[in-house]
Ligand SMILES: Cc1cc2nc3c(=O)[nH]c(=O)nc-3n(C[C@H](O)[C@H](O)[C@H](O)COP(=O)(O)OP(=O)(O)OC[C@H]3O[C@@H](n4cnc5c(N)ncnc54)[C@H](O)[C@@H]3O)c2cc1C
């Protein structure tokens with residue numbers, strides 16, 4: 001049988017795979033397969049897309065799909081676009097912005113960009129280099145490149161979808177032709193993103209493609225792999241790892257799963273589905289004059305985000321209630337400053353007005369899960385998964401505030417209770433081959449994935465060395481998993497450990513100071529092929545750690561600053577500098 005042509009609407013590796021199966025099939029097997037696919041299609045209502053007699057093959061039009069992602073949402077959507085484009089006869093190429101060579105974009109005819117915003121209006125860590133190049137003066141012209149941008153973000157952040165907005169602007173400024181309007185999507189992006197993808201692929205598909213391409217609909221959505229479904233877990237351990245005299249509360253949570261733990265790897269996270277604090281919800285409903293509404297109360301506790309106050313919320317409030325002061329706040333351009341450090345409850349308390357359940361609900365969005373790094377390896381703990389969760393508590397504008405998920409865990413989950421979670425794989429934060437050295441920098445809860453790394457390396461008897469930098473406030477009260485590290489140092493799963501306790505000495509010592517102290521060995525390990533991992537606070541720590549490493553290269557190798565910077569860029573390009581920060 002003649003092989004399936006390269007122009008078929010499949011990826012190259014899929015064509016190879018099909019050729020391997022169909023190429024060796026007997027006539028009976030081929031006839032069965034044809035009948036099966038046709039029947040499958042008809043049974044799922046896709047009669048319009050029946051297998052048509054082979055039309056003369058036409059080279060599929062290329063589509064470049066670039067994504068800038070940190071926690072995988074944009075990456076997943078890039079895959080969805082590729083699938084949909086392929087079905088429409090396009091030939092998609094998916095590129096992680098981390099690997100993007102800008103010159104390659106100039107030869108793209110059609111381009112889709114999916115970009116998430118991180119930090120405070122920053123690109124995802126892996127995408128920083130290519131993003132800066134795109135924004136810089138040396139960026140190539142993109143005259144005539146047809147493009148569309150999908151921006152992902154979170155309306156809780158002041159710089160909502162900033163990176164997507166800037167990429168969209170920049171592609172146009174470089175001569176690109178915007179053929180699909182940008183959408184800026186919040187955390188509940190699934191449906192609008194699917195709609196945008198459908199529209200974008202339609203626009204980007206040449207008009208004659210439908211008639212000439214063999215369109216095969218395999219019928220319905222493939223079922224999601226079971227390991228990334230939402231599953232219920234039982235809490236088998238719930239322990240505060242800080243001492244009772246610490247001003248922090250960090251919960252070690254052990255979860256067990258009736259039908260086996262999801263197939264997680266070290267470096268993955270679990271999305272945890274929280275509930276809101278009933279005390280907060282009751283106060284909110286009382287302020288809104290809706291205290292007796294039990295249905296709304298239950299809905300608010302279980303499934304709505306009733307704490308976030310975004311610019312959009314304030315605008316919706318003004319629109320739904322016509323409140324004069326709120327309108328004035330927006331008109332004067334003061335709303336953005338006013339919402340900083342405030343929550344929905346402040347809006348209702350400060351600008352009270354008669355509300356009904358529908359109006360109040362319209363101010364909220366679906367309650368989103370929170371990600372927590374998995375702090376265990378299945379090879380050591382079997383069908384369990386461990387999490388390390390720090391209770392977020394602070395005061396602002398005269399009110400005591402509590403983070404939704406972390407306090408749901410710290411205050412309302414108990415041993416024997418149940419919680420819903422979903423696996424969030426992260427293949428960009430995985431262990432290297434067992435013979436490679438690893439350097440792990442994880443202050444505070446940033447240490448969680450490194451407990452998984454160390455357990456995994458012990459279980460696999462990895463020969464590579466491992467070096468952990470940990471930090472927190474005090475040695476006595478905040479040394480998370482201290483006994484685990486001592487055991488690991490004893491049995492060799494951990495080769496070295498350096499600690500920085502910021503409140504034990506008059507001047508504050510952080511992990512970046514320890515990196516600097518150990519710079520000679522650090523550079524030696526890295527030049528010997530070690531992998532460098534950073535996890536935890538994105539706002540200050542991750543930036544300070546990177547800066548310390550640049551200075552370490554400059555000092556140890558007597559390099560000018562640009563060359564030292566280049567040494568770290570090289571590590572990033574080689575994917576030996578890996579971050580999971582939040
Ligand atoms: C990939 C990934 C892995 C993670 N792993 C872990 C982990 O292992 N352990 C862990 O504890 N967390 C981890 N996190 C963070 C976690 O997902 C939550 O963001 C965190 O627990 C807070 O959630 P919350 O619902 O309690 O707080 P929320 O209700 O979401 O409130 C947090 C918000 O409160 C505000 N806020 C917080 N502190 C202050 C302050 N001092 N002043 C003013 N405003 C403030 C900020 O707007 C902040 O965004 C991870 C995040 C990601 C993305």
Ligand SMILES: Cc1cc2nc3c(=O)[nH]c(=O)nc-3n(C[C@H](O)[C@H](O)[C@H](O)COP(=O)(O)O)c2cc1C
Pocket residue numbers: 068069070071072073074075116117118119120121122124152153154155157158159160161162187538581582
């Ligand atoms: C620590 C952190 C910082 C974030 N900062 C922003 C931000 O400044 N602006 C924004 O619109 N979204 C922000 N987001 C939301 C992400 O863009 C959003 O979760 C997005 O879906 C992530 O996509 P990704 O998985 O492709 O990285 C932030 C999320 C986290 C966890």
